[in-house]
Amino acid sequence: DAGITQSPRHKVTETGTPVTLRCHQTENHRYMYWYRQDPGHGLRLIHYSYGVKDTDKGEVSDGYSVSRSKTEDFLLTLESATSSQTSVYFCAIGQQSSYNEQFFGPGTRLTVL
Amino acid sequence: SQQGEEDPQALSIQEGENATMNCSYKTSINNLQWYRQNSGRGLVHLILIRSNEREKHSGRLRVTLDTSKKSSSLLITASRAADTASYFCATDGASGSRLTFGEGTQLTVNP
Numbered sequence: 582d583a584g585i586t587q588s589p590r591h592k593v594t595e596t597g598t599p600v601t602l603r604c605h606q607t608e609n610h611r612y613m614y615w616y617r618q619d620p621g622h623g624l625r626l627i628h629y630s631y632g633v634k635d636t637d638k639g640e641v642s643d644g645y646s647v648s649r650s651k652t653e654d655f656l657l658t659l660e661s662a663t664s665s666q667t668s669v670y671f672c673a674i675g676q677q678s679s680y681n682e683q684f685f686g687p688g689t690r691l692t693v694l
Numbered sequence: 695s696q697q698g699e700e701d702p703q704a705l706s707i708q709e710g711e712n713a714t715m716n717c718s719y720k721t722s723i724n725n726l727q728w729y730r731q732n733s734g735r736g737l738v739h740l741i742l743i744r745s746n747e748r749e750k751h752s753g754r755l756r757v758t759l760d761t762s763k764k765s766s767s768l769l770i771t772a773s774r775a776a777d778t779a780s781y782f783c784a785t786d787g788a789s790g791s792r793l794t795f796g797e798g799t800q801l802t803v804n805p
Contacts, residue, residue, distance in 0.1 A: 585736075616795075623782065623797035624737070639792070671736055681786050682727065683793060685736030 584608045585686035587672050593692045600659040602689050604672030606652075612675040613655040614683065615639075615647065617668040624671065630655055662693045698726075698783040698796030706802040713770040715799040717783030718763075724786050726759055727793070728768050731780045740768075740781075773803045 584607035594600050604613060614629040616639075626639030628647040636647050644666060646658045659666055672686040701716045717726070725744045729737040743750045743759045743766065750757045756769040770777055780800050784793040 614792075621797065624795040626792060626794075629792060640794075673737075681725065681793065682739045682742060683737075683784075684739065685729075687736050688734075 585672060585674055585684060587670075587686040587689050589689060590687065591690045593694065594662055595694050596663055597661050600662050600691065600693075602657045602670055602672075602691070604655040604657070604686060606655075606674045608674060608684070609652060610674040610676050610684075611652075612683075613649065614673040614675070615645075615655065615657045616671045616673065617641065617666075618671060618688075619668050627657065627670075659691075662691075664693050667691060667693045698785050698794060700781070700783055700796045700799040702799060703797070704800045704802070706804065707773055709773060709775055709803055709805050711773055711803075713773050713777070713801055713803070715768045715781050715801070717766045717768070717796055719766075719783075719785045720764065721785075723761075726757075726766050727784045728755075728757060728766075729782045729784060729795075731782065731798070733779070737782065770801075773801075775803050775805045777801060777803045 586605045588603045615627040616624040618624050625641045627645050628639050630636045630649040648656045670689045673683040675683045698717050698719045707713055723745055725742050727742045728740045731737045741752045741757050743757050754771045759766045780798040782795050782798045784795045
């Protein structure tokens with residue numbers, strides 16, 4: 582998986598609790614992305630980062646925040662988890678190039694009860 | 695809404711047959727990419743075709759792009775059981791570093 586790890590890989594939590602997912606890369610890529618994947622919706626971009634402390638919203642950012650204090654780490658936080666945030670979350674990285682190929686992590690399966 | 699839409703949603707073929715998947719998109723693009731996702735895994739990049747290219751090959755993969763129709767097709771020749779996966783198209787459009795993914799085609803190759 583191209584030097585990308587995600588933790589945890591599985592998590593079950595309760596509605597209203599905060600949750601933080603971590604993405605770690607060893608490729609020194611500038612861009613990092615968080616997606617969620619749901620049946621019938623494909624992959625949807627939540628937030629992305631184009632450098633340390635530089636982040637922007639994606640298509641479905643409500644209820645999520647991100648932080649990137651180091652090149653290698655990109656954190657996704659659900660401040661107060663809801664059942665609608667039950668999903669599989671993927672982190673991806675990309676180089677600064679016109680080709681914009683992305684490399685994906687193995688995913689985190691999150692269940693909010 | 696999704697920029698790319700794959701067709702068909704599901705495809706089942708026999709080993710050795712060719713598999714064709716289509717992708718349509720709505721806005722102008724810089725390039726279009728295809729990804730594969732095996733069950734329970736992350737997406738893997740297969741091939742990228744630029745907006746000024748019409749056809750591209752990589753091993754058993756052939757991708758075409760018709761910007762006038764805003765559509766692309768992915769052909770997998772001589773399919774194998776290991777090709778069983780979901781296939782997604784992704785476009786960058788005017789957003790530059792951001793990709794928009796379709797909902798995918800689930801390909802099943804029966805031995």
